[in-house]
Every structure is written in C-alpha cells, then in structure tokens.
Amino acid sequence: MGDRTAFRTCPLCEALCGLELTLDEAGAVTRVRGDEKDPFSKGYICPKGATLGSLDGDPDRLAEPLVAGEVSGWDEAFETVGRRLAEVVARHGRDAVAVYIGNPTAHSIAGPLYGSAIVKALGTRNLYTASTADQMPKHVACGHMFGDPLAIPVPDLDRTGHLLMLGANPLESNGSLASAPDFPGRLKAIRARGGKITVVDPRRTRTAALADEHLFIRPGTDAFFLMALVHTLFAEDLVTSAEHLAGRVNGLDDLRALAVDFAPEDVASVTGVGAATIRRTARELAAAERAAVYGRIGTCTQAYGTLNSWLVDVLNTLTGNLDRAGGAMFPRPAHAPVYRRKRPFTTGRWRSRVRGLPEVNGELPVATLADEIETPGEGRVRALITIGGNPALSAPNAARLDRALAGLEFMVSVDPYLNETTRHAHVVLPPPRPAQTPHYDIALTGLAVRDYARYSPPAVPLPEGRPSEADILARLAVTASGTGADPARLDEMIIRATLEKAVALPGSPVLGREPDELRKMLDTGTLTEQRLDMMLRLGPYGDAFGGEPALREEPGGASGVTGLTLTRLRTEYPHGLDLGALKPRLDEVLCTTSGRIELCPSTCAADVDRLRSALRDPGTSGGMVLIGRRHLRSNNSWLHNVPELVRGSNTCTLQLNPADADRLGVAAGDTVRVTSRAGALEAVAEPTDTIMAGVVSLPHGWGHDRPGTRTRVASRHAGVNANAVTDEQEIDPLSGNAVLNGVPVTLEAAR
Ligand code: SF4
Numbered sequence: 001m002g003d004r005t006a007f008r009t010c011p012l013c014e015a016l017c018g019l020e021l022t023l024d025e026a027g028a029v030t031r032v033r034g035d036e037k038d039p040f041s042k043g044y045i046c047p048k049g050a051t052l053g054s055l056d057g058d059p060d061r062l063a064e065p066l067v068a069g070e071v072s073g074w075d076e077a078f079e080t081v082g083r084r085l086a087e088v089v090a091r092h093g094r095d096a097v098a099v100y101i102g103n104p105t106a107h108s109i110a111g112p113l114y115g116s117a118i119v120k121a122l123g124t125r126n127l128y129t130a131s132t133a134d135q136m137p138k139h140v141a142c143g144h145m146f147g148d149p150l151a152i153p154v155p156d157l158d159r160t161g162h163l164l165m166l167g168a169n170p171l172e173s174n175g176s177l178a179s180a181p182d183f184p185g186r187l188k189a190i191r192a193r194g195g196k197i198t199v200v201d202p203r204r205t206r207t208a209a210l211a212d213e214h215l216f217i218r219p220g221t222d223a224f225f226l227m228a229l230v231h232t233l234f235a236e237d238l239v240t241s242a243e244h245l246a247g248r249v250n251g252l253d254d255l256r257a258l259a260v261d262f263a264p265e266d267v268a269s270v271t272g273v274g275a276a277t278i279r280r281t282a283r284e285l286a287a288a289e290r291a292a293v294y295g296r297i298g299t300c301t302q303a304y305g306t307l308n309s310w311l312v313d314v315l316n317t318l319t320g321n322l323d324r325a326g327g328a329m330f331p332r333p334a335h336a337p338v339y340r341r342k343r344p345f346t347t348g349r350w351r352s353r354v355r356g357l358p359e360v361n362g363e364l365p366v367a368t369l370a371d372e373i374e375t376p377g378e379g380r381v382r383a384l385i386t387i388g389g390n391p392a393l394s395a396p397n398a399a400r401l402d403r404a405l406a407g408l409e410f411m412v413s414v415d416p417y418l419n420e421t422t423r424h425a426h427v428v429l430p431p432p433r434p435a436q437t438p439h440y441d442i443a444l445t446g447l448a449v450r451d452y453a454r455y456s457p458p459a460v461p462l463p464e465g466r467p468s469e470a471d472i473l474a475r476l477a478v479t480a481s482g483t484g485a486d487p488a489r490l491d492e493m494i495i496r497a498t499l500e501k502a503v504a505l506p507g508s509p510v511l512g513r514e515p516d517e518l519r520k521m522l523d524t525g526t527l528t529e530q531r532l533d534m535m536l537r538l539g540p541y542g543d544a545f546g547g548e549p550a551l552r553e554e555p556g557g558a559s560g561v562t563g564l565t566l567t568r569l570r571t572e573y574p575h576g577l578d579l580g581a582l583k584p585r586l587d588e589v590l591c592t593t594s595g596r597i598e599l600c601p602s603t604c605a606a607d608v609d610r611l612r613s614a615l616r617d618p619g620t621s622g623g624m625v626l627i628g629r630r631h632l633r634s635n636n637s638w639l640h641n642v643p644e645l646v647r648g649s650n651t652c653t654l655q656l657n658p659a660d661a662d663r664l665g666v667a668a669g670d671t672v673r674v675t676s677r678a679g680a681l682e683a684v685a686e687p688t689d690t691i692m693a694g695v696v697s698l699p700h701g702w703g704h705d706r707p708g709t710r711t712r713v714a715s716r717h718a719g720v721n722a723n724a725v726t727d728e729q730e731i732d733p734l735s736g737n738a739v740l741n742g743v744p745v746t747l748e749a750a751r
Pocket residue numbers: 010011012013014015016017044045046047048049050174181182
C-alpha cells in the first residue's frame with residue numbers, strides 16, 4: 001500500500017475550503033492541496049490550509065491525557081474530573097463551575113453538538129465563550145431586529161455590485177461571519193464586473209488597497225459614520241420602498257427621528273471622514289442596483305459594537321437590499337430545520353454576580369470572568385472547564401485572567417496543546433489529530449455566501465481505545481452531570497428529544513410520524529454521524545425520512561438536490577454539495593413578536609442616547625488608541641506552533657504612523673512602551689503610512705513566553721500579547737463584548 005488521498009473541509013478558518021490530503025502508509029499527512037472538485041472553493045487554498053499536515057503531525061500535540069502534569073489513562077483522567085468537579089459543586093454549588101468555550105470549537109462538528117450539553121449537565125449560569133471577544137454584538141443586533149440571534153445576513157458577494165465594508169480585512173482573515181472560499185477572488189470579481197468596493201478602516205489594509213475607495217476612520221467611531229449615512233438617506237429622501245419588504249418593517253419613523261442629530265457635518269470631526277464623503281457614500285449606496293453593507297470584527301469589538309452591527313443591517317434594509325440577490329441575505333444551511341420553534345430574543349435573564357452584566361445568548365461576558373473567579377462570596381467561580389480556547393491570551397486584560405486561573409481549585413481543559421491557558425489545568429483531555437476527526441461545519445455553513453454542505457469522514461482511523469473528540473465531550477458532559485451514565489445515552493437522549501419535537505411541530509416534514517420509526521432509519525455510523533444524519537433529513541433539503549420534503553419550492557437550488565441524507569452526502573458528494581446561490585427567505589427567518597423586521601428596536605434606540613452624548617461631548621479624544629490586526633499566516637493564538645507559519649520576518653510589530661514615530665523619536669526596529677489603564681507592553685516599532693496618525697496597531701494571539709507551556713515553536717516566536725493593555729472594564733453594554741479596538745494608550749520610546 002502506498003500513498004493515498006483523502007478529501008476534507010479545512011477546519012482552520014471560516015472560509016470552508018475543500019482540501020486534498022495526501023497520506024503515507026503510516027497515516028501521516030505528507031501534502032495538502034486545494035480540492036479542485038470542491039464546488040464552493042474550487043481548489044482555493046491559503047498558506048494556513050497548506051500547512052494542515054504540520055499541525056496534524058505536530059510533535060508538541062498531546063496524545064494522551066495529563067493529570068497534574070503527568071501522562072495518564074483516560075479512565076483515570078475522567079475519574080479525576082468527576083471527583084474534583086463533584087467536590088467543588090458540593091462545597092460551593094453549581095454556579096461555582098464555569099465553562100469557557102473557545103473559537104476553535106466552532107470549527108469542529110463535536111463542539112456545537114456537545115458544548116451546550118456540558119453546560120446543561122453542570123447546571124451553571126457561568127458560561128463564557130470567545131463570542132464576547134468577537135461577534136456577540138452581531139448576534140444581539142440580529143436578535144433584536146429579526147428575532148433570532150443566529151439569523152445573520154451575509155453579503156451576497158457573487159452577485160452584488162456595490163460593497164461597503166467596515167472593520168473587515170478578508171484578504172488577511174479570509175472572511176468572518178461570511179464564509180467564502182477565496183474571498184479575495186470574489187472581491188476582485190465584484191470590481192471586474194464593474195462594481196464598487198469601499199473599505200472603511202483606520203488602516204489601509206491589503207483589503208483597502210484592493211478596493212476602489214478607502215476611507216480612513218478614527219477607531220471606535222463607526223457608529224457615528226453609520227448613523228450619518230442613515231441620516232443622509234432620510235434627509236435626501238433616498239430610503240427605498242422595496243416591494244419585497246413592504247409591510248414587513250416596523251420602526252421607520254422612530255429611526256428617522258433618531259438619526260436627526262447625526263448630520264454628516266456633525267460627525268465629520270469625530271470620525272475623521274469628511275461630510276461630503278459621507279453624503280456621497282450614502283448616495284452611492286442608495287443608487288447601486290445591488291448593494292451590501294458588511295461590518296466585521298473591527299465594528300464589533302468597540303464600545304458601540306451592537307449599534308454598529310444593528311446599523312449595518314438598518315442600511316441594508318433602508319436601501320432595499322436585505323433579503324434580495326446581490327444584497328445581504330440569510331443562508332439556508334442543510335442541517336438546520338426551517339420549522340424550528342423560535343422564541344423571541346431577549347437578554348438579561350440573569351446577571352453576572354460581581355458587575356451585574358446581563359446574560360446574552362446564555363453567556364456572560366468573558367471580560368468579567370476574572371471578576372467572578374477572584375471576588376469572594378456565594379457563587380464565586382472555583383472551577384473551570386475550557387474547551388478549545390486560550391483566554392489567558394485572548395481575553396481583555398489577559399494578565400489578570402491568567403493570574404486568576406492559577407488560583408482555581410480545579411480546572412480541566414479539552415485541548416491538544418499545553419498552552420498559556422491549559423498550563424493551569426489539573427487535567428488536560430486532548431482531542432485526536434484533525435486527520436482522525438470527522439468534520440461538518442455546523443456553525444459556519446449558516447454563514448456561507450452560497451448554500452453548501454460537505455461531510456468529511458476521518459481520513460485516518462483512531463487507534464483502539466482512543467476516544468474521538470465527540471467521545472471526550474460526551475463523556476465530559478455525563479461526568480459533569482455526576483450521574484455516571486453511559487455517554488452513548490446522552491446522544492440517544494438528544495436524538496429522541498429532537499425527533500419527539502420534530503413529529504409534534506407544525507410545519508415539520510415529519511409531523512405526526514412515530515419517533516421510533518424515524519430512529520430506526522438513521523445512519524448506521526457513529527452516534528455523531530447519526531445525529532448529523534437526523535439533522536440533514538429534517539433540514540430544508542432533507543429526505544424527511546421518506547415523507548414530504550420541508551422545502552417544496554426551488555428544491556436543491558442550482559444543484560436540484562432533494563432527499564438529502566448523510567449517506568448521500570458522504571457517498572455522492574465527497575467533494576461537497578453546492579445547494580445554490582442564496583435565496584430570499586425572510587419568512588422562514590423572522591421570529592420577532594411583531595412578525596416584522598424591527599428597524600428601531602427599543603434597546604438599540606435607548607443606546608443611541610450614549611452615542612448622542614458622546615457627539616455633544618467628545619471628552620478627551622485626541623490621544624493615541626490601539627487597534628488589532630490580522631495576518632494571513634495567523635489565526636488568533638492557534639497556529640503559532642506551525643513552523644511554516646511563523647518563519648520569516650516578525651509580524652508581531654507595533655505599527656504606527658511616521659508622524660507619531662517622529663514625535664516619539666523612534667525608528668523602525670526600536671522598542672516602544674505602550675501603557676494603558678490595564679497594563680503595559682513593549683513592542684518593536686514599525687512606522688508605516690498605512691495607519692492613520694494617532695492610531696497604533698498590534699496583532700493579538702501572541703505572547704507565548706510563559707513558563708509551563710509545551711509549544712516549542714511558538715515559544716521561540718513568542719511575540720507580545722496585545723491583551724496586556726486591553727481593558728476588561730470596557731465593554732459594549734448591550735452585548736457585553738470586549739472593547740479591543742480603540743483602546744486609549746500612551747506611548748514612549750523604551751529605554
Ligand atoms: S482560507 Fe481558511 S479554510 Fe481556506 S485553506 Fe485557508 S485556512 Fe483553510
């Protein structure tokens with residue numbers, strides 16, 4: 001037997017590229033190429049995907065559990081977890097155990113399938129995720145506008161003629177909350193067909209350089225700019241009465257009244273974007289035949305994150321571009337039933353103990369996790385479960401959280417690495433290599449710019465007795481519950497509960513059927529595969545277990561596919577299944593109490609007062625502020641142990657405008673000391689005119705210089721952690737999202 005080939009989805013970013021892996025006889029990945037036959041990515045691959053083999057075969061990857069730093073068997077590790085968690089719960093109660101779920105979990109099939117089961121098993125209100133250092137404002141805004149925090153419109157990149165992008169740099173990040181393989185190529189295609197791209201960003205990024213127009217904007221002021229666009233649309237009578245939205249929008253007059261105070265002339269000095277430019281931008285947006293406004297992480301990680309996220313889709317609605325081809329559209333993932341019972345969105349069902357911050361989506365802000373660990377009193381967090389995250393680097397004021405983690409009574413981490421966070425864990429449970437792991441993007445296909453499905457079975461079988469990632473998470477859930485139940489029973493319970501709901505819900509394609517009959521029809525593979533099969537069969541393109549399909553019009557879109565099952569997806573479409581361009585589906589999505597789009601939700605409207613006050617009294621603006629930065633060869637803190645991705649020149653530099661560098665008396669390569677309320681760091685200066693004066697930029701996810709880690713390559717390329725100076729006290733109040741952009745700092749040349 002010689003080399004062989006396996007195909008799979010790349011799990012390293014949101015772009016969903018298909019990969020072709022070459023494996024040797026021992027199962028090692030020897031080559032990675034783009035999968036030419038993938039109908040979505042068509043062979044595209046970036047430098048990260050090309051190094052999947054190095055990540056897969058990384059000698060620093062943990063193969064077996066660690067208990068108190070020593071290699072252990074799985075039974076012993078889970079026995080320790082069960083005993084120590086039970087002790088903490090018995091002493092301090094259920095809320096004393098917190099869960100932190102990191103960003104890589106969204107790139108796995110097991111994470112979305114089992115994450116909530118672990119939280120439910122614990123019965124804790126202390127759930128934290130990377131979402132509150134990233135995209136929670138978008139969830140909140142969509143929850144208020146459309147009723148569902150997961151109903152996030154994405155720019156219809158392949159058909160739009162005009163794209164206005166804020167705080168997004170897809171040439172480095174490959175896109176986010178908009179899954180699109182070869183995002184750069186799709187942007188170039190917009191221009192090639194005569195469209196226009198405008199990028200709004202404090203830096204002239206590679207994306208901005210590709211665009212037709214780049215507007216420098218002062219960090220943290222996007223909400224003023226967006227409000228001024230709304231103002232202009234109303235003031236110049238440019239609001240479109242789109243037929244497909246007629247009678248489906250509430251709050252137009254309230255919004256008009258809110259926008260009165262934000263004339264372009266009034267916001268120009270705050271944003272740094274001239275009034276005439278703002279007016280022209282609004283006119284161009286209104287005049288474009290097909291346009292989309294897209295805001296990403298730079299707009300979310302701000303003090304006005306939710307307002308920004310809301311205003312992006314306000315503009316899409318006011319210009320008639322929501323839910324229409326070429327505008328901002330809602331993907332229809334193959335695994336998500338369209339008949340789900342949806343509850344109107346609400347936040348604040350409980351509050352954090354120390355700072356009283358509202359729960360959002362069942363989570364509390366990661367910005368307050370250190371408070372909850374450090375502050376004595378009833379309900380104090382004394383134990384932590386982390387799953388695929390590194391908050392000791394990625395949380396705001398990370399040094400404080402790092403110290404807090406060291407004081408926990410117990411910590412267990414599901415992670416393949418001993419990194420800055422998991423070095424604090426008493427037990428580490430490592431998932432298998434990517435090549436040994438099945439994949440289906442549950443989270444990201446709901447954000448894809450074409451409807452698409454792909455299942456990747458493991459390319460390499462697991463050795464006897466080695467648990468899969470799903471096995472680990474299911475066993476962790478039952479261990480956390482303290483019931484001692486068989487983990488397989490957890491999946492059975494979830495399958496049964498899902499089928500019982502499905503046969504009872506109006507609109508369901510299996511309404512009135514017998515759950516037992518449906519259960520017997522499921523795929524005969526692993527329990528994970530059975531659950532995925534169930535989801536696909538109940539989904540819009542599914543076979544409805546031989547019944548009437550859920551989606552009767554336009555079945556299968558461009559592909560004409562109906563009757564989808566996991567078996568069909570796996571055997572007939574090993575390179576992925578294109579389910580066509582996005583289709584209008586507002587009726588399926590909307591679940592506000594009114595049944596309409598809430599253009600001016602009261603929560604957002606109330607927060608505009610804060611914006612208005614800041615406009616009237618800009619305070620001490622004018623000082624230096626820090627923003628983040630993406631790089632194509634990096635993804636948060638995950639990939640810094642891959643030699644190919646960290647070699648070459650240092651990318652963890654402090655970019656600053658040459659005028660600021662001159663004022664400080666620093667040259668390229670000098671060390672600059674950056675200080676904020678939260679802390680200080682020293683970084684190597686990189687003067688560049690691509691960043692506006694008064695702004696400095698440092699990438700995040702670095703700072704691999706802590707003792708007790710086992711990531712040898714990353715330690716040799718440690719970099720500086722930007723979150724040494726971000727401030728856990730600064731959040732967007734509506735979403736609890738950390739403010740990681742526009743952080744006030746002072747600079748001096750280091751001695
Ligand atoms: S763009 Fe993202 S999904 Fe595609 S190969 Fe690169 S890392 Fe993987």
